[in-house]
Amino acid sequence: MEILLEELYKTDINIEKFHTRKLFLDEKSYQINGITQTGKTKLVKNYLLGLKKSSYLYIDCRDLRIDKESLNKTLGDFCTTNKISTLVLDNYSADINIVNVAQLLICSEVHYKFDFLKALKLYPLDYEEFLAFEYKYDSTALNHFFKLGGFPSMHKVSSDERALFLQKALKNTLSLIEIDILIFCTKMMAQKISPYSIYERLKHTQKISKDKLYSSFDMLCSKGYIHQLQKVGHPKAIRKIYLCDISLKSALTIEKQFNKLFENMIYLELLKSAKDAFYDENIDFYLPSSDEVILGMPFADERMLFKKMEAIEAFLFTYQIKRVTAITMSTEGRMSHPLSDVEMVPFDIWALGD
Structure with a gap:
């Protein structure tokens, strides 16, 4: 196993163009969770490229060459001998022992209860x-x-x-x-x-x-x-x-x-x-924190929105809804209503707003 670790330690990390995500890594230790294909590996590798080459070790725990029992016996000493300060265990599983390093980064679909790791959730x-x-x-x-x-x-x-x-x-x-x-x-x-x-x-x-x-x-x-x-x-x-x-x-x-x-x-x-959200009959999303209802109406016009408002008026009154936002593909507009501020907003404008 030492031979494989030496090979991984010497191997240069390369990634294609990295696009900035809303999550970022610093010198802290992290557990990065997310489903497959969300970019966990690329996020970590981009961070490693900013470190001194001799200071880190990246291990993909799904590597078929890894014998986990042997890895558990040798990894700690290997990190100490080579003065590795940052260790990455990608595709981590619970049968791999955690070793003592200055910074530990693990990536997994499953969340593990490590109090010393700051948890980050990476979505698509x-x-x-x-x-x-x-x-x-x-x-x-x-x-x-x-x-x-x-x-x-x-x-x-x-x-x-x-x-x-x-x-x-x-x-x-x-x-x-x-x-x-x-x-x-x-x-x-x-x-x-x-x-x-x-x-x-x-x-x-x-x-x-x-x-x-x-x-x-x-x-x-x-x-x-x-x-x-x-x-x-x-x-x-x-x-x-x-x-x-x-x-x-x-x-x-x-x-x-x-x-x-x-x-x-x-x-x-x-x-x-x-944002905490809930559904109800005829209500796609109710956001209590902002007293808002969000409706998915991709091809709505004012007539369709008016009929929808009639159908949900009891809900608006019961929950004292201040704002109703109908998300559309491209239609914009407002309509008058005695209970709530009602607006049609295209998805791209809404998604890029605050």
């Missing part, structure tokens, strides 16, 4: 980050975002290979049952669905226990492949399901549900803004 690109990958920002950028989604690597994949590229990436990191659950959730994007309902559907096509499905569903949620939105005032009610990235829709199904895709895209922007 939001719309603002996505624009950094575009050659130019014009009216085509939003349509491009719909096609590629938020995985940075998709910018380098040709259009005819994108679905298979994502499928391969998922197969490399998820179990078969996790993939089946994810496919089903993709078909149910932005709809109310419970783990029990998923079990009832999948048990007809494969042999699976309820406990196994529930644990796999919980794992997908904890990693961040699936997100759930709670109903306001009803924590035990069935939750709405959203995907980690809109690109999974075309990669895992042939169904076209643009309105649901649009709603999922709005949800992801809210998720990355760390």
